[in-house]
Amino acid sequence: MGDDSEWMKLPIDQKCEHKLWKARLNGYEEALKLFQKIDDEKSPEWSKYLGLIKKFVTDSNAVAQLKGLEAALAYVENAHVAGKTTGEVASGVVNKVFNQPKARAKELGLDICLMYIEIEKGEAVQEELLKGLDNKNPKIIVACIETLRKALSEFGSKIISLKPIIKILPKLFESREKAVRDEAKLLAVEIYRWIRDALRPPLQNINSVQLKELEEEWIKVSSAAPKQSRFLRSQQELKAKFEQQQAVGGDADGGGDDEEEAVPQVDAYELLEAVEILSKLPKDFYEKIEAKKWQERKEALEAVELLVKNPKLESGDYADLVKVLKKVVGKDTNVMLVALAAKCLAGLAAGLRKKFGQYAGHVVPTILEKFKEKKPQVVQALQEAIDAIFLTTTLQNISEDVLAVMDNKNPTIKQQTSLFIARSFRHCTPSTLPKSLLKPFCAALLKHINDSAPEVRDAGFEALGTALKVAGEKAVNPFLADVDKLKLDRIKECAEKVELVYGKKTGGAAEKKEGKPITGKTPVLSGTGGDKETKDAATKPGPLKKAPAVKSGVQPKKGKPAASAGTGGAGAKGKKGPETKEIFESELSIEVCEEKAAAVLPASCIQQLDSGNWKERLACMEEFQKAVELMERSEMPCQALVRMLAKKPGWKETNFQVMQMKLHIVALIAQKGNFSKTSAQVVLDGLVDKVGDVKCGSNAKEAMTAIAEACQLPWTAEQVVAMAFSQKNPKNQSETLNWLSNAIKEFGFSGLNVKAFISNVKTALAATNPAVRTSAITLLGVMYLYVGPPLRMFFEDEKPALLSQIDAEFEKMQGQTAPAPTRGISRHSGAGEDDGEEEEQEDVGNDVVDLLPRTDIGDKITAELVSKIGDKNWKIRKEGLDEVTSIINDAKFIQANIGELPAALKSRLNDSNKILVQQTLSILQQLATAMGPNIKQHVKNLGIPVITVLGDSKNNVRAAALATVNAWAEQTGMKEWLEGEDLSEELKKENPFLRQELLGWLAEKLPTLRSVPSDLLLCVPHLYSCLEDRNGDVRKKAQDALPFFMMHLGFEKMAKATGKLKPTSKDQVLAMLEKAKANMPAKPAPPAKASSRVVGGAAPAKFQPVSALAEDSGSNTMESKPDPKKAKAGGASSKAKGVQGKKVLSKPNLKEDDDKSGPIFIIVPNGKEQRMKDEKGLKVLKWNFTTPRDEYIEQLKTQMSSCVAKWLQDEMFHADFQHHNKALAVMVEHLESEKDGVISCLDLILKWLTLRFFDTNTSVLMKALEYLKLLFSLLSQEEYHLTENEASSFIPYLILKVGEPKDVIRKDVRAILNRMCLIYPASKMFTFIMEGTKSKNSKQRAECLEELGCLVESYGMNVCQPTPGKALKEMATHIGDRDNTVRNAALNTIVTVYNVHGDQVFKLIGNLSEKDMSMLEERIKRSAKRPSVTPMRQAEEKPQRTQNISANASMLRKGPAEDMSSKLNQNRNMGSHSETAHTVPREFQLDLDEIENDNGTVRCEMPALVQHKLDDIFEPVLIPEPKIRAVSPHFDDMHSNTASTINFVISQVASGDINTSIQALAQLFRIESLAREASTGVLKDLMHGLITLMLDSRVEDLEEGEQVIRSVNLLVVKVLEKSDQTNILSALLVLLQDSLLATASSPKFSELVMKCLWRMVRLLPETINSINLDRILLDIHIFMKVFPKEKLKQCKSEFPIRTLKTLLHTLCKLKGPKILDHLTMIDNKNESELEAHLCRVMKHSMDQTGSKADKDTEKGASRTEEKASKAKVNDILAEIFKKIGSKENTKEGLAELYEYKKKYSDADIEPFLKNSSQFFQSYVERGLRLIETEREGKGRIAASTGISSQMEGTCVPASTHTVSSSIGNTNGEEVGPSVYLERLKILRQRCGLDNAKQEDRPPLTSLLSKPALPTVASSTDMLHSKLSQLRESREQYQHLDLDSNQTHSSGIGTTLASPSSAAANIDDLKKRLERIKSSRK
Secondary structure: OHHHHHHHOOOHHHHOOOOOHHHHHHHHHHHHHHHHHOOOOOOOHHHHOOOOHHHHHOOOOHHHHHHHHHHHHHHHHHOOOHHHHHHHHHHHHHHHHOOOOOHHHHHHHHHHHHHHHHHHHHHHHHHHHHHHOOOOOHHHHHHHHHHHHHHHHHHOOOOOOHHHHHHHHHHHHOOOOHHHHHHHHHHHHHHHHHHHHHHHHHHOOOOHHHHHHHHHHHHHOOOOOOOOOOOOHHHHHHHHHHHHHHHHHOOOOOOHHHHHHHOOOOOHHHHOOOEOOHHHOOOOHHHHHOOOOHHHHHHHHHHHHHHHOOOOEOOOOOHHHHHHHHHHHHHOOOHHHHHHHHHHHHHHHHHHHHHHHHHHHHHHHHHHHHOOOOOHHHHHHHHHHHHHHHHHOOHHHHHHHHHHHHOOOOHHHHHHHHHHHHHHHHHOOHHHOOHHHHHHHHHHHHHHHOOOOHHHHHHHHHHHHHHHHHHOHHHHHHHHOOOOHHHHHHHHHHHHHOOOOOOOOHHHHHHHHHHOOOHHHHHHHOOOOOOHHHHHHHHOOHHHHOOOOHHHHHHHHHHOOOOOHHHOHHHHHOOOHHHHHHOOOOOOOHHHHHHHHHHHOOHHHHHHOOOOOHHHHHHHHHHHHHHHHHOOOOOOOHHHHHHHHHOOOHHHOOOHHHHHHHHHHHHHHHHHOOOOHHHHHHHHHHHHHHOOOOOOHHHHHHHHHHHHHHHOHHHHHHHHHHHHHHOOOHHHHHHHHHHHHHHHHHHOOOOOOHHHHHHHHHHHHOOOOHHHHHHHHHHHHHHHHHHOHHHHHHHOOOOHHHHHHHHHHHHHHOOOOOOOOOOOOOOOOOOOHHHHHHHHHHHHHHHHHHHOOOEOOHHHOOHHHHHHHOOOOHHHHHHHHHHHHHHHHHHOOEOOOOOOHHHHHHHHOOOOOHHHHHHHHHHHHHHHHHHHHHHHHHHHHHHHHHHHHOOOOOHHHHHHHHHHHHHHHHHHOOHHHHOOOHHHHHHHOOOHHHHHHHHHHHHHHHHHOOOOOHHHHHHHHHHHHHHOOOOHHHHHHHHHHHHHHHHHHOHHHHHHHHHHOOHHHHHHHHHHHHHHHHHOOOOOOOOHHHHOOOOOOOOOOOOOOOOHHHHHHHHHOOOOOOOHHHHHHHOOOOOOOOOHHHHHHHOOOOOOOOOOOOOOEOOOOOHHHHHHHHHHOOOOOOOOOOOOOHHHHHHHHHHHHOOEOHHHHHHHOOOOHHHHHHHHHHHHHHHOOOHHHHHHOHHHHHHHHHHHHOOOOHHHHHHHHHHHHHHHHHHHHOOOOOOHHHHHOOHHHHHHHHHOOOHHHHHHHHHHHHHHOOOOOHHHHHHHHHHHOOOOOHHHHHHHHHHHHHHHHHHOHHHOOOOHHHHHHHHHHHHHOOOHHHHHHHHHHHHHHHHHHOOHHHHHHOOOOHHHHHHHHHHHHHHOOOOOOOOOOOOOOOOOOOOOOOOOOOOOOOOHHHHHHHHHHHHHHOOOOOOHHHHOOHHHOOOHHHHHHOOOOOOOOOOEHHHOOOOOOOOOOOOOHHHOEOOOOOHHHHHHHHHHHHHHHHHHHOOOOHHHHHHHHHHHHHOHHHHOOOOHHHHHHHHHHHHHHHHOHHHHHOOOHHHHHHHHHHHHHHHHHHOOHHHHHHHHHHHHHHHHHOOOOOHHHHHHHHHHHHHHHHHHHHHHHHOOHHHHHHHHHHHHHHOOHHHHHHOOOOHHHHHHHHHHHHHHHHHHHHHHHHOOOOOOHHHOHHHHHHHHHHHHHHHHHOOOOOOOOOHHHHHHOOOOOHHHHHHHHHHHHHHHHOOOOHHHHHHHHHHHHHHOOOOOOHHHHHOOOHHHHHHHHHHHHHHHHHHOOOOOOHHHHHHHHHHHHHOOOOOOOOOOOOOOOOOOOOOOHHHHHHHHHHHHHHHHHHOOOHHHOOOHHHHOOOOOOOOOOOOOOOOOOOHHHHHHHHHHOOOOOHHHHOHHHHOOOOOOOOHHHHHHHHHHHHHHHHHHHHHHO
């Protein structure tokens, strides 16, 4: 026993492998207990036993084996890994268990097999069992059969695939072992239970005795549908339902899920082996069939007949065979052979089924025509043939051919066609027989039931009865509206007799099958297709789903384009309703009419009808009208009444009143009576004749409209137009066409025969009368609304002039939609019609192409042409193809009959000559457009071969093939392509080109489809092999296509289909499927009409009845979660992981309220790093392009899908820009709350924004820039650093935008670039910006150069990359740029560098051309700025750059006010606590103390701010002490350091802290001399900014909001008091004008501006003398011009007009009559409202005071006035100084002053000089001295001209210039010519540059060649925009808009000096220079 103890100690798994059987037995027992104990099916314990289970079942010891089997069963039942052992264990069971003598062992083996099936391993088990059937041991065979039978009985035929079993059954019946035969019999009975008669054909060849026994057994089988009683793990819900049913008592709700199973779903056909017969045809078959002797032909046919008896035929190319059979049927004289050929066709159709569909179109017309044979055997054969053929195609596809034969004269043909239609209808279901198909068929059949031949009538009744039964009364009744009662009863009677193919279950089941041809059934059968036929049956009639029946609808018209009145042919497409009735109203003779009329009209009325007196006729008409109005519809004899009206004088009536009444009565009769076409015929001629009449025309049109309503527009229109064009009167023609245009809009287009009108329209277009042509073109426009572009094709051969008019009309209609019809919903047809109406409208829209006249080119495709195309010589082949091209081109639109062409073209598709292949492809493309939707029937024989061409190795051939396929698909839709096995066969070919193109094509087309044929499943195995293809492109395309396959087939089916793959492949594919499941798109929503019938999202796109969900449960609920594709359809967002199924049911319409609450950016760990790796490893495209191509956008989309919320992504990649705006708004919203998310997706966000830079829409761009500003502020707060990848894929595209034409955008981009320097090293930015200077866009070059300057200035020379030398050389090349702005920018930038770096710059730049160098030196000289020390850098936005103003030519940043408001915004964004200095990354921080102590070379200790008692002004503002240095109030004493002081103040203005900014601004305006310097433009911007700030509601929300507003208020007061009064008044006036003009501006704003003006008016008495009144009056004049009094009075508030009056009144009061002298700057005073107003005010005040008698304002007079009052003296002097100040009169002014001084020697001119600059004072003194010397004859002019030339170029005196400096030659001493030359050079240069930049002018002082003070550049141009320059420009160019010289805040000066004046200046200077020179000599 020692041994025992040895193994007892071993662990269980080792015991199970022990060599002692006892040990094993013990091991198995313990294992069994263990297996039953482990609860968790995923426990790791299970894996230990994976390899052992096979040994459990194959144990050599019988006792141990039994235990082993029990343990194995427990294992398979409980372990999740058990599936992996299926193959080996099942094989062990079959070979080692089934042969055991013990019954228990066999039982356990069987249970294990069934358990494996339960855990979804049915296929593997079945495979092993089938192998077992080949075993030699009969015991094993019997056991295997028994297991299969048991499995089938429990799991049902859905899970156990029957095809392979049935294949092997006959062999089992032949076994020698009786046990095997008996077991086989039981199995056969079990199979029969599931599939019924489908089992008969495969077993028909077994022993007859056995067959008989089987038949007996089969009869006993209960007829109840079998049910699955054991369920797979994935079918637990079904199981629960089943158990519940059992509990309730059997079949409580038997319908639901069982019904689907009850439909026998294995078709005998599927169980058969296909036979290949083409090769078995007799060798001489094709010769024999053409033989002259009928016996030979018969032999050939008999051979075929024998072959086609095989029930299933191998697919192949049967085209030739079908062709010869068709020929026999059609042409053979021997009727016996016709019958035989028909039998062969029937056999072919039955054997090939769907695959015969492609030939159906060719054969059907021939067979139908052949029904003219009377012999019953022939008729019967033809009937069988056509019925068999019908099953291979759809009614839709052959409807045209059938309808065409319906009008045949031969009654037998009519009868047989109707019978065929009746039989076909039986195969249909309501969904496959839509209204669009019913309509044309019913129309044609209605003619048949009125036929003279009784057999035709009977057949017609039968067909209509069948239709009624299939489609239901609701659908058919509208078409039977006018059938009389007898006939209707007959139709209903027929309907009751009809037996439908699908049983009356049709309604539910068939429709259900239709909707989802074979929901859950296929998975198991996927490969074997065990189930294809059911799909076939279900989908065969399928294509009818997309209401495309238009084709057929229009068909009848093809036969008779302009059918005459009685037939109603034109209306075939119109409703059949009234027309059918019309046929019965016969024409009445005039006598009968008179009788009938007399019965209803007063006698007097009838007598007076033809009275000679018009008044009597009129009276008669009035009575007539009354009588008609009172009649009932039923008793109104319409025809009699209209004939009475037409009686003499009839339509020749001469009195227009009578005529108008007459026409009105016609309209009344048509509206009120049962008006027939016969009656219409009577009156229409007369109406058309009157339609052009001026007085009666409108009545005629009204009557025509009424008739159209009664008799249908199509018929009426055709009659009317034909009549109009058969007469000569052009007025009638044009009015008729106009009437028709309106009528079409009112009635809609349905039923109109386009062709009939086209010819008349063409006649009209050729008319000589222009009105007719215009009407015709208008009519075409209206038709275009309905027909669309194809309409133009009819007129392509018109004259170009006419064609262009037509095109213009079409252009107008583009984008409009046709109005909904308001009339013509005929009263006859009652309510049922509405539905049809809708459809009709749809039809017209989408297929007017079918109204186009199609030519039949069949006869042109001759045998000769076909043989040419097939010739050996390629040149002849080419000729043949050329001919085909020209035939198609000539025909434009062709019918479907193209004879032998398809076969000929098909063979050319694999021509060795690629040029011919391409030519063939282009022909096929043409063919598709020419043939339109009818090309469908050629998809299989021509379309699929084109797909084969996609595998060509040449790129261009593939592209041509793809274009062709797309052109075809456009015409046919995708259904035809996806049906059948053709596409999967193509995909099977291992050609990488073919695979990638085809998959690409499918990926493009599938997402657009709402439903697909189930055959798509056949492509899946090949799709999987593509996923593992050697070729990377194929793999990629397969992955791309995966989600779209899944969208239609569902995840479950796709996953099931992986069962056949190798284990390794399977895992990979499943992983891809999981991934695809996440990206699976929703199905496109069905169009609105359908959606009403669709339940929630559960049954997308298939028209299912409302119970869809319940029915689906059969297939779907057993899978662990409802099919995700359904969830998708409901629109669950792809992020809704896992719960998709449940979602759909609870929220049927998720699409709308997509869950938008979650985060918008999902943080994927390491996502960004991975993306960068991919880009580095070139796995994805590098983000680098000139314009973004689709693949970049797609790639970004894919990358975003994992980390951006689905709904946001949809917005981001929407085609419409408004969605982009929405997305940006959302992103701004979430910016703060999702910082981490934003940073994790930053690379993607930036890439997406670069795409937005390429959009043309400005609003998106502005929004994107706004977002970027916020984004970069956030990033710098978070101390984030941009990665290289992010920078390189974003910055270059941002830089592109710096060249935008719009200022705002450029400004934003520059602001963003500044902010980026905080999160990305400036030196790296430098390289990107440097690249930007190479752009072709000059604005971009200029801006980039400036930006480079700013970088150097802010960061020193180190930013220059790769080396300062290289960078500078690069910059210097731009000095020679052809664009002025770029040159300036380059010069400024280099000057900036010079200021930082000193003279070394010249070394670094290297050699420059002489011209460039001189420009540069000049500019540097003028900037005359010492290199500043360490560049100063602001913490936040660095907007103020310290630079000389001239260097800063175009760099004027924002005005201070704007700056402040932008700071404010920024503050707000940063949470209103911006101690920004702390947030700057270390390496960018500045040592402020250091900088503050080091302000320029002159150091000056400045008192700290706190020492000033500013409290009284700025009480509430708290100023952070360490940051601010105050500006000393003793500013004027410290001129030496103006620059550094102001610089500092400005750095404070730019501070991020609001209080600091306002404090600093106040500082500026405390210093009067500085405040005065502010120009009008700057003041305007400043006031605008300050007032806006005060009104900004957001300021109030800040903690210190109120303080801010208070301090801003104080500042405003300061500005008003301290600025130059002229400038501020001017600025306020302009501001008021702008604010009143701007609609967006708030009334509050204007009010505050006016308050400022009132304050100024109050200050006027003190300031009046320092004001330049001329300018103020000019401003007022302009204001009054823009706002005349009337306009002002209309203002909501009265303040503006009162303000203006007050201002003028005050001025008048202060100045008196002198005010009128100040209108000098106004061009035409007389027209000025201002002058009139002033005169009025003056007169008024005169009347009041009565004092001033002297109203003489002549200047001369006032000059000679001896005793002038003090005021007058002042005025005279002011006048004189004004002259000296004006450029033109400066000499005259000096002379006058000289005279004045002589006259009043005691006059004091000091006050006037005191206000002006030093320069002006010395100028005046020198001028007076010169005049003196001149008058005394000394004649020295030189100095005077020198100075005045100086004046001319630069300044207007009277300026308050504060930077005073002493000037070298103040005392008029000698000045050498070199000085003048130098100055001239400067002036010239200036004139050249001034055209571009007004701010370029250097300070006056620097022009006189002494070094001036260092001046200062600030971004506000506040200090150095020389007031004088502004004045000068103002006076020089009054015609310029006020604002044009105030663009200082915009960043680019406006060109003020017009070139002509510049030139004049230069000429003037030259002359003076000459004079100077001569005087020097």
